[in-house]
Amino acid sequence: MSILAASSTTATFVAPHVEFGKLSPMLIAFGTATLGILVEAFAPRKQRYGIQVGLALVGIAASFAAVLALAGTTASVVAQGSVAVDGTTLFLQGTILVISFVAFLVIAERKTDQNQDAFAAQGASVPGSAAERETTRRGWQTTEVYPLLMFSVGGMLLFPAANDLLTMFVALEALSLPLYLVCGLARHRRLLSQEAALKYFLLGAFSSAFFLYGAAMLYGYAGSVNLAVIAQHVAHPTAGSTLLYTGVALLGMGLLFKVGAAPFHMWTPDVYQGAPTPVTGFMAAATKIAAFGALVRVLDVGLGVNSAENVWRPVMQAVAIITMIVGGVLALTQRDIKRMLAYSAILNAGYLLIGVTSTTAQARAAVLFYLPVYGVAIIGAFAVVTLVRDAGGEATDLSRWAGLGRRAPIPAALLAVFLLAFAGIPFTSIFIGKFAIFQAALAAGSPDLVIVAVLASALAAFFYLRVVVVMFFSDPLPQGPTIAHPSIAVKTALAVAAFATVALGVAPSLLLHLANNSAGILAK
Amino acid sequence: MSHGYLSPTGLEIAFVLIGLVTLGSGLLVVTVKNLVHAALWLLVCMGSIAVEYLLLTAELLAWIQVLIYAGAIIVLFLFGLMLTRAPIGPTEELNVRHRWPALIVGLGAAGTLVTVIVQAYQHTWFDPRGAVPLGSGEALGTQLFKYWVLPFEVLSVLLLAALVGAIVLSRRGRDTEEAEA
Amino acid sequence: MNPDNYLYLSAILFTLGALGVLIRRNAIVVFMCIELMLNAANLAFVTFSRMHGALDGQVIAFFTMVVAAAEVVVGLAIIISVFRTRRSASVDDANLLKY
Numbered sequence: 001m002s003i004l005a006a007s008s009t010t011a012t013f014v015a016p017h018v019e020f021g022k023l024s025p026m027l028i029a030f031g032t033a034t035l036g037i038l039v040e041a042f043a044p045r046k047q048r049y050g051i052q053v054g055l056a057l058v059g060i061a062a063s064f065a066a067v068l069a070l071a072g073t074t075a076s077v078v079a080q081g082s083v084a085v086d087g088t089t090l091f092l093q094g095t096i097l098v099i100s101f102v103a104f105l106v107i108a109e110r111k112t113d114q115n116q117d118a119f120a121a122q123g124a125s126v127p128g129s130a131a132e133r134e135t136t137r138r139g140w141q142t143t144e145v146y147p148l149l150m151f152s153v154g155g156m157l158l159f160p161a162a163n164d165l166l167t168m169f170v171a172l173e174a175l176s177l178p179l180y181l182v183c184g185l186a187r188h189r190r191l192l193s194q195e196a197a198l199k200y201f202l203l204g205a206f207s208s209a210f211f212l213y214g215a216a217m218l219y220g221y222a223g224s225v226n227l228a229v230i231a232q233h234v235a236h237p238t239a240g241s242t243l244l245y246t247g248v249a250l251l252g253m254g255l256l257f258k259v260g261a262a263p264f265h266m267w268t269p270d271v272y273q274g275a276p277t278p279v280t281g282f283m284a285a286a287t288k289i290a291a292f293g294a295l296v297r298v299l300d301v302g303l304g305v306n307s308a309e310n311v312w313r314p315v316m317q318a319v320a321i322i323t324m325i326v327g328g329v330l331a332l333t334q335r336d337i338k339r340m341l342a343y344s345a346i347l348n349a350g351y352l353l354i355g356v357t358s359t360t361a362q363a364r365a366a367v368l369f370y371l372p373v374y375g376v377a378i379i380g381a382f383a384v385v386t387l388v389r390d391a392g393g394e395a396t397d398l399s400r401w402a403g404l405g406r407r408a409p410i411p412a413a414l415l416a417v418f419l420l421a422f423a424g425i426p427f428t429s430i431f432i433g434k435f436a437i438f439q440a441a442l443a444a445g446s447p448d449l450v451i452v453a454v455l456a457s458a459l460a461a462f463f464y465l466r467v468v469v470v471m472f473f474s475d476p477l478p479q480g481p482t483i484a485h486p487s488i489a490v491k492t493a494l495a496v497a498a499f500a501t502v503a504l505g506v507a508p509s510l511l512l513h514l515a516n517n518s519a520g521i522l523a524k
Numbered sequence: 525m526s527h528g529y530l531s532p533t534g535l536e537i538a539f540v541l542i543g544l545v546t547l548g549s550g551l552l553v554v555t556v557k558n559l560v561h562a563a564l565w566l567l568v569c570m571g572s573i574a575v576e577y578l579l580l581t582a583e584l585l586a587w588i589q590v591l592i593y594a595g596a597i598i599v600l601f602l603f604g605l606m607l608t609r610a611p612i613g614p615t616e617e618l619n620v621r622h623r624w625p626a627l628i629v630g631l632g633a634a635g636t637l638v639t640v641i642v643q644a645y646q647h648t649w650f651d652p653r654g655a656v657p658l659g660s661g662e663a664l665g666t667q668l669f670k671y672w673v674l675p676f677e678v679l680s681v682l683l684l685a686a687l688v689g690a691i692v693l694s695r696r697g698r699d700t701e702e703a704e705a
Numbered sequence: 706m707n708p709d710n711y712l713y714l715s716a717i718l719f720t721l722g723a724l725g726v727l728i729r730r731n732a733i734v735v736f737m738c739i740e741l742m743l744n745a746a747n748l749a750f751v752t753f754s755r756m757h758g759a760l761d762g763q764v765i766a767f768f769t770m771v772v773a774a775a776e777v778v779v780g781l782a783i784i785i786s787v788f789r790t791r792r793s794a795s796v797d798d799a800n801l802l803k804y
Contacts, residue, residue, distance in 0.1 A: 016670050023674070030681050037688055079674040123693040123786060131696065144692045151685040158678060166765050170675045173772050174682045177779050181689035184783055194787045201783050202735055205776055206726055209742035212769060213719055216749035216762075217640075220712075223757040225765065246640045543714050550718050550741055554725035559734060566737050569718075573744055576711065580755045582763050589747075592770050597740065597777050604733050604781040608788040630724035637716035641709050659754075659763045667760045668767070679771055686775035690782035 019078040022085045024066040025093050026161070029154035032059025036147025045140070049117075052146040053108040057101065059150060063157070064097040075522070077163055081226050084163040084297070087518035088368065092160045092293040095372040096286050099379060100153050103282035105493040106383045107149070112484035113389070118276040119145050119185045142185055148178040149282070156286055160293020163301070165215040165225040165251070168294055172211065172258070175290060176204050179283060186276040188393025196274025203257070203267045211254025217247030218302075227302035235305045248303060248312060255298065258291035260349045262323035269330075272342035277394055280338065281382030284345050285375035292352055292371060300359060301522060309359060316357045317449055324350030324456040331463050338396045340463065341381055344422055347460055348374055354449050355437040363440035365519035369512055370437060373429035373504055377418045380497030384415040387484045395481035398467065403476030408483040412471045414498050421501045423464040424457050429504035436512070539579055546572040559605055567598045582659035711752040719745035732784045736777075743773050 020027065032055060039051050067090055075086035110117050119142045121135040155175030162168035184197030219225050221243040222233040234244065257264040272280045303312060327347030334340040352374075355367035388395050388404065388411070395401070405412040421428035434457065438450045486494075504511055549569040556562050570593040577586040668676060718741060725738030747766040754762025 013666055013669070016673050018673060030678070034681065034684065037684065040688075080671045082672070082674045122696050142692055144688055148685060148689055148692070151681065154681065155678075166672065166768055167675045167678075170678050170682065170768060170772065173775065174678055174685070177682065177775060178685050178689055180779055180783060181693050184693060184786060191790055194783070194790060197783045198732060198787050201780055202726075202732065202739075205736065205739045205780065206723075206742075209719075209722070209739055209746065212743060212746040213749065215765075216715075216746045216753065219750060219762060219765070220753040220756070223753075223759065224761060242640045246637070539710060543710070546714060547717060547721075550721045553734075553737060553741060554721050554729070559731055562734050562737060566740065569741065570744065573748060576714070576748060577751055580711065580751050582751050582754070582766070585751060585763050585766055588767060588770055592774055593740075593744070597774060600777050600781055601733060601737060604784060607785050608733065626724055626727040629727065630720050633723060634717055634720035637720065638713055641712045641716060659760060663760055664763055664767065667764050671761075672764055672768070675768060679768060682772065683775050686778045690778045693782040693786050 016080055019076075022070065022073075022076065022078045023083060025063045025070070025097070026083075026154055026157045028059060028063040028066055029150060029157055032056065032063075033147045033150035033154060035059075036150060037144075040144055040147065048143040049108075049110075049141055052143045053104070056104055056146045056150055060097050060101045060104065060153065063153075064094060064101070067094045067097065077228070081228070082164055082167040083158070083161045084301070084522075085161065086522055087520065088293070088296065088364070088522055089161040091368055091515065091518035092289060092371070093157050095375065096153065096156050096160075096289050098372070099285045099289065099375045100149075100156075100282070102376065102379055102493045102496060103278065103286065104146075104149070105489040106281060106379065106386065107145070107278040109278065109386065109487060109490045111487040112386060112490070113187070113393075116187060117141060117145075118187055118278050118386070119182075120187050120190060123185050145182055145185065148182055149279075152176075152178040152182075153286070156290035159290040160297060162294065162297070163227055165218065165227070168298075169208070169212060169215060172208060172254075172294075175287065176208070176258075179279075179287070180204060182279050183271060183275040186274070186393075189274075192274040193276065194274075196271045200267055200271040200275075207254045207257035207264065210250045210257075214247045214250030214252070214254060217243050217250060221247060227298065230302045231305060234303060234308045244308070245311060248308075249315075251298065252312075252316075255291060255295045256319060259288065259295060259353075260291075260346050261319050261353060262326040262346065262350070263319070265323070265326060265346045265349075268346055269334075269339045269342040272345070273336060273338045273396070277338065277382055277386045281379040284341070284378045284382065288345065288349065288352075289371045289375055292356065292367065296356055296364065296367065297522075299356060300364070304359065313357050313359070316353060317446065320350050320353035320357060320449060321452050323347070323353060324452055328456040328459040331460065334463075335398050336396050337385055337398055337401065337467070338382075340398070340467070341378065341385075344460070344464075345378060347456060348378075348422075350456065351434060351437055351453060354441050354446075354453055357449070358441050358444035358446065360440060360444050361520050363437070363444060364522075365512075365516045366433070366436035366440045368515035368519050369508070370430075370433035372511070373421075373433050373501070376497045376500045377421050377430060380494055380501065381415060381418040381422075383490060383494055383497070384411050384418070386490075387411050387486060388481050389484050390481050398470060400477065400481050401467070402470055402474040403480065404470075404483075405472035407476050407480060411483060414494055416468050416471065417498050417501055419464040419467055421505070423461040427502070427505045429501050429508065432505055432508040432512070535579060539576070542572050542575045542579070546576065560602070563598060563601045563605060566601070567594055570594050570598065577659075584659055584661045584664050708752055708756050712749060715745045715748040715752065718742075718748065732787070733781070736780050736784070740773060740777070743769055 036052055036055055039048060039055065043051050071090055077084050121140045123142060152175050155171050158171035159175055162171050180197055180201040183200050184194045186193030215225055218230055222230040253264060260268045324347055327343050327350055331340055331343035334343060352367055352370060355363045385394055421430040424431045424434050438453060441450050546569055549565045552565040553562050553569060556565060570589060574586045574589040577589055722738045722741030722745060726735050729735050729738060747769050750762040750766045754760060
C-alpha cells in the first residue's frame with residue numbers, strides 16, 4: 001500500500017523549464033559535434049576532411065556569436081540550478097572558443113607533413129607496418145578527431161559554468177574522455193603517444209574518483225551538491241565541519257589535477273610530450289582555462305565564506321608555492337622543447353593559483369586577464385614546434401634547434417616572441433597579466449607569495465632565454481631539421497597569436513576593462 | 525513511504541553479512557595474483573554493493589548496478605583481459621616494491637576517512653520505520669527529468685563520444701565500404 | 706541502525722581501491738581498482754541520500770554508473786591499442802616517457 005501511495009503523489013509530472021537561449025553556446029558546440037558524427041557516417045571519404053574542418057570552425061564561430069549575444073544579459077542560474085550564466089562564465093566561454101578556433105586551425109594543418117594531418121590514418125594499425133603504409137597511401141584519415149574535439153570543447157564550455165558538482169563531474173568527463181582518446185592518435189612516435197594516452201587516462205580516472213568522493217562528502221555535509229546550497233551551509237553550519245573539509249580536500253585534488261598544479265602534475269610533461277603537438281597546444285590552453293574557471297567557481301561560490309576561506313586559503317597558497325618551485329626548477333633541466341613548455345605550463349598554473357587564492361574581485365579579474373593571454377601564447381609556441389621537423393616527425397630536442405634563427409628567421413622570431421612573453425619581458429601581454437596578479441595578491445595581503453613568484457619568474461626567464469640563445473646565437477647544424485612551410489591557416493593562427501601577445505602588452509586596457517567588468521558578476 | 529524490507533534487526537544482520545562479503549571481495553580484487561580471479565571478485569563486490577543498495581531502499585539503483593556493473597562492465601573487463609592475453613594462473617604483477625609506502629598511505633587514508641565519519645555522524649541514527657522516499661523507478665525518473673535534465677543530456681552526448689572514440693582508436697584493417705572508396 | 710556503518714564500508718572500500726591503484730601493475734587491474742573507488746563513492750552517495758531523506762544522491766549514483774561505463778569503454782580501447790603495439794599491458798613497461 002505504502003508504495004502505491006508514494007507513486008501516486010508523483011503521477012502528475014511537470015516538464016521542467018529549460019532556458020535554451022542561455023545554454024546556447026554549449027548546445028551549439030555539442031550539436032556541431034553530433035553533426036560531425038553524422039558527416040562521418042554519410043559523407044564520402046574524400047570530402048570528409050573539408051566538411052569536418054569547416055563544420056567545426058563554423059560551430060565554434062556560431063557558439064562564440066551566441067556568447068556575444070548573451071553578453072550583457074543579467075546573470076542568472078539556469079537549467080534547474082545546474083548552470084550559472086554570468087559575466088565570468090561568458091568571459092571564460094568566449095576565451096575558450098577563441099582559443100579553440102585558433103587551435104583548430106593548427107590541428108587541421110596538412111601542408112607541413114606531406115598532405116597528412118598529425119593523426120594516425122588508423123588508430124590501431126601497427127606503426128610502420130605494411131597495412132599502415134597502405135592506408136596512408138590511400139589517403140585515409142582519422143577525421144573523427146574533429147567531432148571528438150568538439151565534444152571536448154562542449155565539455156569545456158560547461159565545466160566553468162557548472163553550478164552543481166554533478167554537472168561539473170559530467171562536464172569534466174565530457175571534456176576529458178575525448179582528449180584521452182585523441183592523445184593516443186599521433187601519426188609519428190605512436191608508442192610515445194599511446195603511452196601518453198594510457199598515463200593520462202589512468203591518472204585522470206584516478207583523480208576523477210577523488211573528485212567524486214569529495215562531492216559525496218560535500219553532499220553528506222550539505223544535503224545537496226548545488227554550490228549555492230553548500231555555501232549556505234558553510235555560512236550557517238548545522239553540523240561539524242570535518243566532512244566539509246575532507247570533501248573539499250578530495251574535490252580539490254581532482255580539480256588541481258586538471259589544472260596541473262604541483263603535487264598532481266606528474267602527468268603533464270608526459271602527456272604534453274606524447275600527444276600530437278597541435279592537440280598539446282589545445283590542451284595546454286583550453287583545458288587549463290576551463291579547469292581554472294571551475295576551480296574559481298567552487299572556491300568563490302561554494303566556499304567563498306570567510307570562515308571557509310581561512311581554512312582552504314593557506315593550503316592553496318602552499319600548493320601555489322610548490323607548483324611554482326616544481327615548474328621553475330624542473331623546466332631548467334629539460335632537453336626537450338615540448339617537455340620544457342609543459343613545465344612552463346605548470347609554472348603558469350602556479351601564478352594563476354596565486355590569483356585564485358587572493359579571492360578579491362580584483363584578483364579574479366587578473367586571473368581572467370591572464371587566462372586568454374597565456375592560452376594564446378602557449379598555442380602559438382606549440383604551433384611553432386609543429387613546423388620544425390625531422391624525418392620522424394617534429395624535432396623536439398633542443399639541440400636540434402641550434403641556429404634556427406639564421407635558417408628560419410620567421411618561425412624562430414615568432415617563438416622568441418612567445419618565450420619572451422612567458423619570461424615576462426615588459427610590453428608583452430603576459431607581463432601585464434603577471435603584474436595584475438601580483439598587484440592583486442599584494443592588495444589581498446600575501447606578499448610572501450609574490451616574492452616566491454618573482455623568484456620563480458627570474459628562474460624561468462633563464463630557461464626561456466636559453467632557447468632564444470640556442471636559436472639565434474649558435475651555429476646551425478649541418479644536418480639540421482627542415483622547416484615546413486605551413487598553409488595560410490597556420491600562418492594566420494601564428495600571426496594572430498603573436499599580434500595578440502604584443503598588442504595586449506602595449507595596449508591591454510580593453511581586455512583588462514572587459515575582465516574587470518566580467519569578474520564582478522558571479523551568479524549565486 | 526517505505527517501511528524497509530526487513531525488521532531493524534534483520535536489516536543490521538543483513539548489512540553485517542553483506543558488508544563482510546563486500547570488504548572481503550574488495551580486498552581480494554586488490555591482492556589476488558590471478559588477474560581473471562581479480563575480475564571475478566570484482567563481480568562479487570559489485571553484486572554485494574547492489575544488495576547494500578537494496579538495504580538502503582534504492583531499488584532501481586540496485587538493478588542498474590547489477591545490469592551495468594555486473595552485467596556490462598565486468599564482461600568488458602574480462603574481454604579486455606583476454607584480448608591482452610592476460611596469463612591464466614598466478615602472476616607476479618603485484619608490485620612488491622611499493623608495498624610498504626602503499627600500506628602506509630592506505631592506512632593513513634582509511635584512518636582519516638573513518639575518523640571524519642565518526643566526527644560527523646556520531647549521534648545520527650537511521651529510523652528504520654521513518655518516512656524515507658523509496659528509490660523506485662518512477663520516483664527516480666521524476667527526479668531525473670525534473671532537476672537533472674541538462675546533465676542527463678550531456679551524459680548522452682558523452683556516451684556517443686566514448687562510443688565513437690573507442691571505435692576510432694581500435695579500428696584497423698579494411699572494411700568493404702572503405703576499400704572501394 | 707547507525708548509518709555510519711555504511712559510510713565506514715564505503716571509506717574502507719575507497720581506500721582499498723586507491724591502494725590497489727598504487728600496488729597493481731596490470732593496467733586493466735589498476736582500472737578495476739578505480740572502479741572500486743567509484744563504487745565506494747556511489748555507496749556514500751546512496752547512504753547520504755537515505756540520511757537526508759532525498760533522492761538526489763541516488764540520481765547522482767546513477768549518473769556515476771553511466772559515466773563509469775563510458776570510461777570503461779574508452780579505457781579498454783586505450784589499453785588494448787597500447788597492447789597491440791607493444792604486446793604488454795603492464796604499467797611498468799610504459800616507460801618511454803621519463804623525466
